[in-house]
Amino acid sequence: MYINLHNMQAIIALACGVLILIMPKLLNYIVALYLIILGVMGIVRF
Template sequence: MTITITNLQPVIALIAGVLILIMPRLLNYIVAAYLILVGLIGLGLFRGLA
């Protein structure tokens, strides 16, 4: 499976969800990192990687 920009957001969400289940104390950091990454993807800053 090739990971492209279109399916990168669900992969990030899945990883964040698993990390929250494993380490709930990191919830604030995981949510902050998720929001930053999704925002950067939404702005198209990772367009050159695909």
């Protein structure tokens, strides 16, 4: 299976959803980390 950006975002979203269900206090950290990763990927790509 070829992993592209779309598949990776889906995998990350699924993992974050499971972690939030298990430990709701992680929501702030997961959202912040996700936004930082997207921002860095956007800067590096251009």
